[in-house]
Amino acid sequence: MNKITLDFVKKTVIPRKSATHKGNYGRILIIGGNQNFGGAAIMSATAAVYAGAGLVTTATDPMNFTALHARLPESMVLDFNDLDALSTMMAKMDVVVIGPGLGTDAPSEQILRTVLNQVSENQSIIIDGSAITLIAAKKLTLPRQGHLIFTPHQMEWQRLSDITIANQTDANNQQALQKMVTQNKNIYLVLKSNQTKVYLPNQEIWVNTTGNPGMATGGSGDALTGILAAFIGQFKPLSASILAGVYTHSAVADQIYQEQYVVLPQRLSERLPYFMHQLADRSNQAHQLGFHF
Numbered sequence: 001m002n003k004i005t006l007d008f009v010k011k012t013v014i015p016r017k018s019a020t021h022k023g024n025y026g027r028i029l030i031i032g033g034n035q036n037f038g039g040a041a042i043m044s045a046t047a048a049v050y051a052g053a054g055l056v057t058t059a060t061d062p063m064n065f066t067a068l069h070a071r072l073p074e075s076m077v078l079d080f081n082d083l084d085a086l087s088t089m090m091a092k093m094d095v096v097v098i099g100p101g102l103g104t105d106a107p108s109e110q111i112l113r114t115v116l117n118q119v120s121e122n123q124s125i126i127i128d129g130s131a132i133t134l135i136a137a138k139k140l141t142l143p144r145q146g147h148l149i150f151t152p153h154q155m156e157w158q159r160l161s162d163i164t165i166a167n168q169t170d171a172n173n174q175q176a177l178q179k180m181v182t183q184n185k186n187i188y189l190v191l192k193s194n195q196t197k198v199y200l201p202n203q204e205i206w207v208n209t210t211g212n213p214g215m216a217t218g219g220s221g222d223a224l225t226g227i228l229a230a231f232i233g234q235f236k237p238l239s240a241s242i243l244a245g246v247y248t249h250s251a252v253a254d255q256i257y258q259e260q261y262v263v264l265p266q267r268l269s270e271r272l273p274y275f276m277h278q279l280a281d282r283s284n285q286a287h288q289l290g291f292h293f
């Protein structure tokens, strides 16, 4: 079993080059947040912005526009009920997150179908939360194109794979993935738990070495989707970006957990730019300047 370590992550999160602009750091679309779960989309978008995404658009229920703008003016907004506008927007994006707080009712399903039909070859789609539950319940066909990153918790993976939580062994999980690969050969599984594992298309399995029970609070997984989107939009290669995102999410949480009982996703996002600064090998400088994280 491969372990995701700090040394590995430092090779992926590298300093920015001078001759670059926001278009070089990923165009990200976050799709989620129905009338009950607006916070999930906001937490995903917040994590994406704070993890360095070049441009973030949040497609959500209009009820969430004001809250999103007030909390995160860096994000643009789109009404996710306007399926034509959603399709047009999809075509311009490098990375798409679908699922945080999307809900599982008929309009949510229509949004998901529209997105899955639209995925193009070079896009990465992070499929989370309600989107996983819907794909499992409605037996939706996966897009043949693009890179699909599934981020289920254990119950969501049970719904998708039909493997009960007690039976989610590496061998059983690999077997379920092999069935999915007949639809799309570029499937990545981030199976979240107190010891998150990442299954790559080359059959490697990586286990995370960071994380703590302070993260057991609503929104932790939503924040992870934003981090993964931002990392995929900025860093290469894709597999390393996913592994680095998983590590960073929990490593920042570990820092907070040293001084706080619960790790609030918003606090986690606020710390991301500091932590990434350290990762990008400017940590010595930061310590000399007396920053504390």
Ligand SMILES: NC(=O)C1=CN([C@@H]2O[C@H](COP(=O)(O)OP(=O)(O)OC[C@H]3O[C@@H](n4cnc5c(N)ncnc54)[C@H](OP(=O)(O)O)[C@@H]3O)[C@@H](O)[C@H]2O)[C@@H](O)CC1
Pocket: 036, 037, 038, 039, 040, 041, 099, 100, 101, 102, 103, 129, 130, 131, 133, 153, 154, 155, 156, 165, 192, 193, 218, 219, 220, 221, 222
């Ligand atoms: N502020 C917001 O807007 C928020 C909105 N959110 C959005 O809500 C939507 C629904 O997502 P969801 O995860 O909350 O519910 P669901 O898919 O029914 O799963 C829960 C069931 O699974 C079980 N379970 C077993 N193992 C588990 C494990 N390791 N981790 C977690 N659960 C585990 C668990 O067991 P139990 O708790 O009963 O023991 C329970 O029976 C989704 O779109 C999401 O993005 C949330 O992000 C929160 C903040």
Ligand SMILES: Nc1ncnc2c1ncn2[C@@H]1O[C@H](COP(=O)(O)OP(=O)(O)O)[C@@H](O)[C@H]1O
Pocket: 129, 152, 153, 192, 193, 194, 195, 196, 211, 212, 213, 214, 215, 216, 217, 218, 219, 220, 221, 222, 223, 224
């Ligand atoms: N006890 C724990 N130890 C380590 N990490 C945890 C623990 N509990 C939850 N997490 C992490 O928190 C996140 C929870 O994701 P998820 O269940 O999708 O939350 P939500 O949907 O509420 O945002 C995952 O990244 C998971 O690995």
Ligand SMILES: [Mg+2]
Pocket: 128, 129, 153, 221, 222
């Ligand atoms: Mg979740």
